[in-house]
Amino acid sequence: MRLLVAAALISRSAGVRTSAGARALRSVRMSTSAWDRTSLDRATQTITITAAADEPSASIVILHGLGDTAQGWADVAAMWAGALPSARFVLPTAPLLPVTLNGGMRMPAWYDIARLDGDADRQTCDGIGESKATIDALVSREAALVGGAGRVVLAGFSQGGALALYAGLQRESEPLAAVISMSAYLPARGAWSVAPASRGVPVGFFHGDADQVVRPSWADMSVAELRGAQQVAAVSLKTYVGMAHSATQEEISDVAAFMARALGLGPPDAAAGSRL
Template identity: 30%
Template sequence: MCGNNMSVPLLTEAETVSATEKETAAVIFLHGLGDSGHGWAECLRGIQLPHVKFICPHAPRIPVTLCRNMMPAWFDLMGLTPESPEDESGIKKAAENIKAIIEHEAKNGIPPHRIILGGFSQGGALSLYTALTCQHQLAGVVALSCWLPLHSSFPLGSSGSKNLPILQCHGEMDDMIPMQFGAMTAAKLKSIVNPHLITFNTYPGLSHCSCPQEMATVKEFVEKYLPRI
């Protein structure tokens, strides 16, 4: 099983964009540090497909070492370099919470192979880690402006299928999570899953945010891996 035995997801708070016809697929999208699911729900509404619902959970408020503050975060952050210490227990706990949402959707009729996991920044990082450690074969991952947490534990830590499509996007002018980290992540991912299923797109002039061109690429990815059935 992917996740724990709870019948209800641990993260019950989420902004949901319902499909306009019978829901046969879902995208679970995780926001970045200090944010909420509301903004991304609005953004994703702009690329919605009639049969796909979007679930944008809100992270709990926790102490974040990097910011010396309490804020919405999926796990603690000590630094933003590849050498920074990581909140291993927090990352694993957050991944279990997301896996519980996947199980909840499966019980309600949307199987894991019809679910794409995605996110931005810290949310993208968690989506990568969750998908790679999930026992289920997911439809794919959308990883925007992010990195792979606990990267040294892979590929041994991967329990997911090697045939996991991954769309990685990164702004070339990102001063928060430098594009170099994205490139290092893409290289690492190629040692974990089928390299032919990894797409790494970069966007000139784009900082630590999204853009219409990137969202159009996300929509194409969702259309390809969650086709109408």
């Protein structure tokens, strides 16, 4: 799994791919059935993975982080698909945009980021509205396949997690089954509100306490905002000791369990082909 972090905080290059996620996956045997049912839409660079179900009962959309692509989370999605065989996993790729934080370099990005060293609510997030529209359309297509938006989970890492929160919690009707934020935060705080219809959607935050890119305090601030002023009923935060801007096997397993609970699928099936 390739996790790209903002270079301005790490080095002067365009970005640094962290290897913590890859190390976490080295001891994990991927589901052969999941890879047998993997497809790539070359026009949009969207990956779809299904492990077993010919007619899946749920859809889980995974949004990658800044500078990454759908391929960066394909290994993890294959693991999740093996553990949750009745769900399909859809991984879109962000468009190429100039990113101010990285000197204007064009890279896969869901929106522009000017800085990550200030307050989360002072970001302009230019382009996030267009990405929201793209994800809204994707969710609508998935909902039609699996029995409604209530059978769809929207999850993401870093910038993808921020977009998942932004898009998933503004649905005026047909709320999602859940929204998952991994190493992310509420973008453009103060510029939008959670839709009343989405206030009952379970929201799970998963964050490392050693994250130097998206500060743990941003996750704390986002949780407080949702629980308080935004009146979201079910918001949880799991913090991982020593985890930086990356992912671990423990987090991957916890996210799978959160997905399963939200969709009423029961505990993830480790025997289905993946070991979480």
